[in-house]
Amino acid sequence: MAHRDDIQGLRAVAVLLVALDHAGVRFLRGGYVGVDVFFVLSGFLITGVLLAGARESGRVSLREFYVRRARRIVPAAALTLVATDIAALQLLDVVRARQTVSDSIWAALFGANVHFAAVGSDYFAQDRPPSPLEHFWTLAVEEQFYVVWPALVALVLLLTRGTRALLVVAVVIGIASLGWSIHETHVAPAAAYFSTPARAWELAFGAALAVAAPRLRSRVQRPLGWLGLLCILAAATLFSGATPFPGGAALLPAAGTAFVLVAGLGKTAQRRGVGRVLARAPLRYVGDGS
Numbered sequence: 001m002a003h004r005d006d007i008q009g010l011r012a013v014a015v016l017l018v019a020l021d022h023a024g025v026r027f028l029r030g031g032y033v034g035v036d037v038f039f040v041l042s043g044f045l046i047t048g049v050l051l052a053g054a055r056e057s058g059r060v061s062l063r064e065f066y067v068r069r070a071r072r073i074v075p076a077a078a079l080t081l082v083a084t085d086i087a088a089l090q091l092l093d094v095v096r097a098r099q100t101v102s103d104s105i106w107a108a109l110f111g112a113n114v115h116f117a118a119v120g121s122d123y124f125a126q127d128r129p130p131s132p133l134e135h136f137w138t139l140a141v142e143e144q145f146y147v148v149w150p151a152l153v154a155l156v157l158l159l160t161r162g163t164r165a166l167l168v169v170a171v172v173i174g175i176a177s178l179g180w181s182i183h184e185t186h187v188a189p190a191a192a193y194f195s196t197p198a199r200a201w202e203l204a205f206g207a208a209l210a211v212a213a214p215r216l217r218s219r220v221q222r223p224l225g226w227l228g229l230l231c232i233l234a235a236a237t238l239f240s241g242a243t244p245f246p247g248g249a250a251l252l253p254a255a256g257t258a259f260v261l262v263a264g265l266g267k268t269a270q271r272r273g274v275g276r277v278l279a280r281a282p283l284r285y286v287g288d289g290s
Helices: 005-022 031-057 062-091 094-108 112-118 136-160 164-187 189-194 196-215 221-238 247-263 273-278 281-289
Strands: none
Touching (some): 005 273, 031 062, 112 189, 196 247, 247 273
16 A cells, blocks of 8 residues: 555546536536546545555554544545635525535535435536535545445454455445446436445445455556546546436446556556656646645
């Protein structure tokens, strides 16, 4: 789990795609796929940290995991919520200001995605202004997944003393979640977009990669990295608000992210191909900030 500059660069690509999409850049109407890149990255990195901790101490420390998550997330999240509430009370009408405060409570409890799905928010709706806190839904999905996953990792490693069973668990979760995502996107697309069960497969995908990483190095890593970046950019340029999403369409950016991750396995691989581009200082700076 050594620091990987190429991953920081990939984070920059993801956050820039989302930002440029929201800024109205016409040829990046599918820039929202940056969120899917983040989900796969998160599953990969968090699982890698859990496995590294297990190798060092012989067990997964749930207390250490959650303390680290809290230190990383809570201060910035709390500041954002409070500042946004104050701004809403000063700048918005009474109805929208009260709604923003309500949204902030759900966001503080890591339930923003459930809340926005329940009130019928449509991420792609252009006929009304979204909540100033709508972006907290992605954090909610991650934290809900991490209520369950670290404990499951600890239990599987305790019972089996190996990672093969953990890989099977991640794959089973991923397949079940992907199937549900495809179904729910067809039946209730607005709810599916915010749904943790419909998004969990992306985190599980990254988790499975982390478990299998020692066995994934190959001679095709360099072209695989370029293919991965191409998949992400293709999704960002070809998709739009009319694309049924997440569902099966999310496989394109998720697979692209996985290809880039595999391409960077090993210190030598990170300094070649797409890793060399992603590791450049401007991208690392944006990735660190994200």
